[in-house]
Amino acid sequence: MKEFFEVMDIEAVLELAARFRTTDVEAVALQEAPGRVLADDFKAPADIPGFDRATMDGYAVQATATFGAGEGSPAYLTIVGSVGMGQRPDFTVGPGQAARIATGGMLPPGADSVVMVEHAEVLDATTIEVYKSVAPGQHVVTRDEDAAQDHLLLGAGCLLRAQEIGLLAACGVSRINAYKQPRVGILSTGDEVVPVENEPLPGQVRDVNTHTLSALVRRAGGIPMCYGIVPDRYEPLLAACTRAVSETDMVLVSGGSSVGTRDLTMEVLDRLARSHILVHGVSISPGKPTILAQCSQKPFWGLPGHVTSAMVVFIVLVQPFLAQLAGQRPTRSVRTRARLARNLASTQGRTDYVRVRLVNKAGEQWAEPILGASGLIRTMVQADGLLAIDLNCEGLERGAEVDVILFE
Amino acid sequence: MKEFFEVMDIEAVLELAARFRTTDVEAVALQEAPGRVLADDFKAPADIPGFDRATMDGYAVQATATFGAGEGSPAYLTIVGSVGMGQRPDFTVGPGQAARIATGGMLPPGADSVVMVEHAEVLDATTIEVYKSVAPGQHVVTRDEDAAQDHLLLGAGCLLRAQEIGLLAACGVSRINAYKQPRVGILSTGDEVVPVENEPLPGQVRDVNTHTLSALVRRAGGIPMCYGIVPDRYEPLLAACTRAVSETDMVLVSGGSSVGTRDLTMEVLDRLARSHILVHGVSISPGKPTILAQCSQKPFWGLPGHVTSAMVVFIVLVQPFLAQLAGQRPTRSVRTRARLARNLASTQGRTDYVRVRLVNKAGEQWAEPILGASGLIRTMVQADGLLAIDLNCEGLERGAEVDVILFE
Numbered sequence: 001m002k003e004f005f006e007v008m009d010i011e012a013v014l015e016l017a018a019r020f021r022t023t024d025v026e027a028v029a030l031q032e033a034p035g036r037v038l039a040d041d042f043k044a045p046a047d048i049p050g051f052d053r054a055t056m057d058g059y060a061v062q063a064t065a066t067f068g069a070g071e072g073s074p075a076y077l078t079i080v081g082s083v084g085m086g087q088r089p090d091f092t093v094g095p096g097q098a099a100r101i102a103t104g105g106m107l108p109p110g111a112d113s114v115v116m117v118e119h120a121e122v123l124d125a126t127t128i129e130v131y132k133s134v135a136p137g138q139h140v141v142t143r144d145e146d147a148a149q150d151h152l153l154l155g156a157g158c159l160l161r162a163q164e165i166g167l168l169a170a171c172g173v174s175r176i177n178a179y180k181q182p183r184v185g186i187l188s189t190g191d192e193v194v195p196v197e198n199e200p201l202p203g204q205v206r207d208v209n210t211h212t213l214s215a216l217v218r219r220a221g222g223i224p225m226c227y228g229i230v231p232d233r234y235e236p237l238l239a240a241c242t243r244a245v246s247e248t249d250m251v252l253v254s255g256g257s258s259v260g261t262r263d264l265t266m267e268v269l270d271r272l273a274r275s276h277i278l279v280h281g282v283s284i285s286p287g288k289p290t291i292l293a294q295c296s297q298k299p300f301w302g303l304p305g306h307v308t309s310a311m312v313v314f315i316v317l318v319q320p321f322l323a324q325l326a327g328q329r330p331t332r333s334v335r336t337r338a339r340l341a342r343n344l345a346s347t348q349g350r351t352d353y354v355r356v357r358l359v360n361k362a363g364e365q366w367a368e369p370i371l372g373a374s375g376l377i378r379t380m381v382q383a384d385g386l387l388a389i390d391l392n393c394e395g396l397e398r399g400a401e402v403d404v405i406l407f408e
Numbered sequence: 409m410k411e412f413f414e415v416m417d418i419e420a421v422l423e424l425a426a427r428f429r430t431t432d433v434e435a436v437a438l439q440e441a442p443g444r445v446l447a448d449d450f451k452a453p454a455d456i457p458g459f460d461r462a463t464m465d466g467y468a469v470q471a472t473a474t475f476g477a478g479e480g481s482p483a484y485l486t487i488v489g490s491v492g493m494g495q496r497p498d499f500t501v502g503p504g505q506a507a508r509i510a511t512g513g514m515l516p517p518g519a520d521s522v523v524m525v526e527h528a529e530v531l532d533a534t535t536i537e538v539y540k541s542v543a544p545g546q547h548v549v550t551r552d553e554d555a556a557q558d559h560l561l562l563g564a565g566c567l568l569r570a571q572e573i574g575l576l577a578a579c580g581v582s583r584i585n586a587y588k589q590p591r592v593g594i595l596s597t598g599d600e601v602v603p604v605e606n607e608p609l610p611g612q613v614r615d616v617n618t619h620t621l622s623a624l625v626r627r628a629g630g631i632p633m634c635y636g637i638v639p640d641r642y643e644p645l646l647a648a649c650t651r652a653v654s655e656t657d658m659v660l661v662s663g664g665s666s667v668g669t670r671d672l673t674m675e676v677l678d679r680l681a682r683s684h685i686l687v688h689g690v691s692i693s694p695g696k697p698t699i700l701a702q703c704s705q706k707p708f709w710g711l712p713g714h715v716t717s718a719m720v721v722f723i724v725l726v727q728p729f730l731a732q733l734a735g736q737r738p739t740r741s742v743r744t745r746a747r748l749a750r751n752l753a754s755t756q757g758r759t760d761y762v763r764v765r766l767v768n769k770a771g772e773q774w775a776e777p778i779l780g781a782s783g784l785i786r787t788m789v790q791a792d793g794l795l796a797i798d799l800n801c802e803g804l805e806r807g808a809e810v811d812v813i814l815f816e
Contacts (some may be wrong), residue, residue, distance in 0.1 A: 030604065031634075034623035049613050055714075055781050057667050085640065086600035088610035102668060104600050104713060104783075106611035117667070146784045153786070161815060162623035163788035166715055169604045169619040170785055192494035192512050196438065196577045202496035203514035205457050211577040215442035215570035226439075232493065259465050259525070260510060305512060306463070307574055334814060337745040373463050375512075376554045377578055378561070380571035406742060407569060 007281035009391060010316060010351055013292065016278055017320055020299055022327040023180040023249055030168060033160050035221055036178040037328045042154040047144035048170050052107040054083075056139040059098040059120055059128060060111035066133040074121075074129035083108060098128060107140060114139035146170060157329035179327035184222045185244030186213050188229045189237060189255035189265075190305060195229065208307045208377055209254040216314050219408055220322050222250075232261055238268045245272060245295045249325050252318065254303040254310045262289055265302040269293045275300070283350040283391060286374040287313040299325075308374040312353045312386065315405070333405045336385070338367035340400045346389040355383035356404055367404050383407070415689035417799060418724060418759055421700065424686055425728055428707055430735040431588040431657055438576060441568050443629055444586040445736045450562040455552035456578050460515040462491075464547040467506040467528055467536060468519035474541040482529075482537035491516060506536060515548060522547035554578060565737035587735035592630045593652030594621050596637045597645060597663035597673075598713060603637065616715045616785055617662040624722050627816055628730050630658075640669055646676045653680060653703045657733050660726065662711040662718045670697055673710040677701045683708070691758040691799065694782040695721040707733075716782040720761045720794065723813070741813045744793070746775035748808045754797040763791035764812055775812050791815070 025039040054060065061077060069075035081091045082100040089108035093099050098115070099108050107114075116139065119132040146167075147153055153171070154164055160178075168176065186209075194204050196211065207229055214224035225248055230240045232255075244251045253265055269275050272295045279292035286309035291302030299321050303310040315333070323330070338358055346352045356367040367387055372379040385404040389396060396402065433447040462468065469485060477483035489499045490508040497516035501507050506523070507516050515522075524547065527540040554575075555561055561579070562572055568586075576584065594617075602612050604619065615637055622632035633656050638648045640663075652659045661673055677683050680703045687700035694717035699710030707729050711718040723741070731738070746766055754760045764775040775795055780787040793812040797804060804810065 030619060031622060034626055049783075050608065051610055053613075053783065055783055083611075085598065086602075086609075086612045104598065104613070141781050141783050145781070146786050153789070162620045162627065162719065163785060163791075163815075165623045166616045166620035166785045167789050170614055170616045172604060172607070172614055174604050190493065190512065194494075196580060196582050199580070200458065201494075202459055203491075204494045205461075205512070206578055206580055208574045208578045211438060212570045212574035214439060215573045218442055219570065311570065311574075334742060335744060336742070372553070373549050375457075375461065375463055375549050377571060377574045378554050381561070381575050383571075407571075 007283050007288065008279050009283045013279055013282055013317055014320055016292065017324040019294065020321065020324055021297065023182050023325055025177050026180050027175050028178045030165060030174050030176065033168075033176055033178060034162060034165055036160050036181070037221070037326050038154055038158045038160060039156055039177040039179050039327060041152060041156050042168070044147035044149050044151050044153050045171055047149050048147040049141060049143065049145075051143050053141045054101045054103055054105045054107065054114045054139060055141055056114050056116045057102050058117040058139065059115045059130075060093055060101045060107050061098045061113055061115055061130075061134065062093060062095055062111060063113040063134050063136040063138065065096050066115060066130050069130045069133045071131050074131050077128050077130060079126050079128060081108070112136045112140070155329070157327050159328055159331070182222045182250055182322055182325040183225050183248040184217045184322070185225050185227055185248035185251040186210055186217070187227045187240055187244060187251070187253045189232055189253060189261055190229070191232045193229050193255065209305070209310055212307055212311060212377070213252055213254060213314060216311065217322070220319050221326055222322050232264060234264060234267060237264060238271055241268055241272060241300075245298060245300065248298070250298055250322065251295070251300045252303055253301065255305040261305070262291070262302065265291060269295070269300065269302075282313075282317070284313065284316065285347070285350050285352045287316075288350070290317065306374040307377050308355070308380055311380055315386065316353065334408065335403045335405055336365065338365040338402055338404050340387070340396050340398055340402050341366045341368040343395065343398050344369060344389060345395040346393055348392060348394055351391050352389040353386045354389065355379050356385060356387045357382055358384045358404065367402055415691050415696065416687050417691045421687055421690055421725055422728055424700065425732040427702065428729065428732055429705065431590050431733055433585050434588050435583050436586045438573060438582050438584065441576075441584055441586060442570060442573055444568050444589070445629075445734050446562055446566045446568060447564055447585040447587050447735060449560055449564050450576070452555035452557050452559050452561050453579055455557050456555040457549060457551065457553075459551050461549045462509045462511055462513045462515060462522045462547060463549055464522050464524045465510050466525040466547065467523045468501055468509045468515050469506045469521060469523055469538075469542065470501060470503055470519060471521040471542050471544040471546065473504050474523060474538050477538045477541045479539050482539050485536050485538060487534045487536060489516070520544045520548070563737070565735050567736055567739070590630045590658055590730055590733040591633050591656040592625045592730070593633050593635055593656035593659040594618050594625070595635045595648055595652060595659070595661045597640055597661060597669055598637070599640045601637050601663065617713070617718055620715055620719060620785070621660055621662060621722060624719065625730070628727050629734055630730050640672060642672060642675060645672060646679055649676050649680060649708075653706060653708065656706070658706055658730065659703070659708045660711055661709065663713040669713070670699070670710065673699060677703070677708065677710075690721075690725070692721070692724065693755070693758050693760045695724075696758070698725065714782040715785050716763070716788055719788055723794065724761065742816065743811045743813055744773065746773040746810055746812050748795070748804050748806055748810050749774045749776040751803065751806050752777060752797060753803040754801055756800060756802055759799050760797040761794045762797065763787050764793060764795045765790055766792045766812065775810055
């Protein structure tokens with residue numbers, strides 16, 4: 001049946017992500033929310049900080065009273081009170097008056113600015129000399145400067161970093177609605193694959209992919225659910241895939257770089273309930289024999305068996321689908337610029353992802369390609385990121401400026 | 409007492425990290441190990457993959473038998489067997505012979521390369537024609553190509569990403585020794601600070617710093633332990649700090665941007681058992697009033713109260729200390745190049761950290777400074793990273809190429 005499929009390019013595959021629904025929404029305590037995705041738009045419930053606040057230690061004043069003040073011609077102001085931290089001042093600052101205030105204190109009515117303590121001198125219990133003028137609003141944060149009531153602060157789909165958590169805390173939010181973390185089923189196939197705990201016989205290798213993909217899923221905010229190693233036979237593979245599809249939000253079957261296993265995965269996909277194949281082959285290297293199907297409304301990936309190929313496909317293709325399931329607004333992968341340390345040939349008609357190590361030489365960042373077959377995990381261990389060589393590019397020359405997608 | 413201290417520059421503060429000991433070591437299951445730090449050097453216990461392996465579907469051959477083969481002059485080879493996946497072949501491939509093999513299969517003795525299935529044609533049950541020559545080693549991964557026995561694969565202090573987990577799995581490791589995740593005690597001070605759940609009265613603000621710092625600690629691989637809001641008074645602050653120092657590996661007291669609170673923190677540090685102050689003031693903006701002490705051999709930070717200042721100090725200074733406690737080899741923060749979107753003035757003698765948003769314009773990446781007081785959390789929400797303006801620099805001009813430290 002594979003003759004009906006044409007190799008698709010990366011962009012076309014990524015567009016398919018929009019077919020899939022996000023996970024359900026659940027309430028999450030703020031302290032558990034870092035790294036989660038906000039499910040609702042969030043508007044400021046009130047002005048934040050809610051009052052005019054000093055940003056320096058000093059004296060709350062009316063700025064006009066300091067205009068023209070300088071070393072030779074200080075302004076004389078009368079102290080009318082002190083602002084207690086966390087207190088609303090019960091007095092007013094008029095023209096020619098001042099109030100002691102500490103950083104974070106609430107400006108008394110009448111005051112519009114703060115003279116820094118370093119720019120004033122205490123003459124007696126009720127008088128200060130000011131040596132430097134201030135402008136209205138200086139050393140003050142106004143009552144709605146962090147957030148104005150009803151203003152949209154965070155959109156649905158926002159990934160919550162430390163600062164978004166802080167903003168929610170400032171607004172008095174201790175529980176949010178977040179999308180559930182997608183559960184990702186991971187299956188390894190291959191008659192040569194044995195569990196990590198086993199001593200492989202000659203011809204056997206340990207199950208590297210389950211562990212690698214599981215770490216990638218977790219890093220990307222998903223919950224890995226491992227279904228172990230499934231033999232390269234129709235019945236057990238169908239049973240394991242059926243179970244994984246019913247219990248998770250997305251399935252990754254890895255293994256099957258050989259034609260036989262690939263055909264087997266296709267056969268199983270053909271029989272799975274409510275399943276149809278969307279992609280069979282992607283113009284990407286490594287990773288060409290990638291399969292994507294929709295099974296019971298869920299994405300189902302057949303990943304290459306070579307660990308490096310599986311990782312590249314995960315980073316470039318699977319992760320954006322995971323973000324879609326998690327309700328996350330599209331974000332660009334983290335990139336850095338570097339200069340290429342050697343010539344690289346490439347085949348037109350496919351996007352090549354080359355593993356590179358970043359090295360600093362004479363203040364410049366260089367990307368050194370790591371050579372080695374895509375079955376070698378050490379090539380990923382030695383690498384800091386991936387360099388993409390475009391579909392229409394025949395290669396890159398030493399010294400070329402390139403974008404490197406950094407591993408997270 | 410603060411007159412005895414001089415403002416220190418960032419490099420000098422970072423050098424102090426080496427004074428502090430790493431956390432203890434514990435055994436961790438491989439599936440729990442992503443993001444943890446390896447405590448021991450790791451050498452390959454055996455050759456990996458341990459046998460010569462095909463990387464393509466096709467025929468295992470002696471390369472010499474294909475030399476000179478081409479479309480017009482195929483080489484004729486005799487099939488002497490098939491390699492089963494996960495099996496050790498019980499036959500030998502001699503000159504002029506070939507064996508069917510799938511990707512990942514073990515090369516039979518005698519064979520040194522693999523002819524791709526696309527480059528051969530089956531003539532009858534025992535004969536193939538080969539249309540393209542192969543070189544010795546082609547389409548083969550050799551027995552120690554991923555790792556050679558006793559070779560150092562990962563050094564102590566290595567942060568375990570998905571690929572290091574994969575390498576350990578390939579070597580049969582299902583449990584590792586990792587440094588314990590440092591516990592970080594977080595205290596907020598300030599009489600104006602109320603818990604997030606409370607409705608602040610005029611003059612009060614909610615406890616943003618506990619939540620923000622807690623999220624940063626977690627993201628950096630530590631375990632946040634929150635001690636709540638402590639009043640700005642000597643006895644309760646001493647009691648809370650004493651408890652935090654005894655229960656954690658590092659303490660962060662935030663708040664105290666006002667001179668009074670700073671002095672109070674210094675007084676408490678003076679009285680804490682086995683405590684001495686290392687740093688009082690750093691040439692960094694925002695964040696100058698940062699305090700670092702050593703208490704019972706543990707780092708104790710007095711962070712500025714303004715949330716943005718506290719975050720900048722965390723990213724630039726605290727995080728490297730956390731990495732030191734966690735046994736992690738020094739790593740550089742993730743950076744990207746961009747062009748500055750407007751002129752920026754800076755004061756010589758201190759390193760300025762400016763919050764920036766990254767914007768793509770006409771294929772170029774620009775860094776747009778976010779303006780606003782360091783008490784405003786929204787300035788961090790709008791930012792993608794920090795731009796450092798060096799100690800000796802008076803400012804940067806629009807269009808300058810700059811390095812942006814990306815938020816993780």
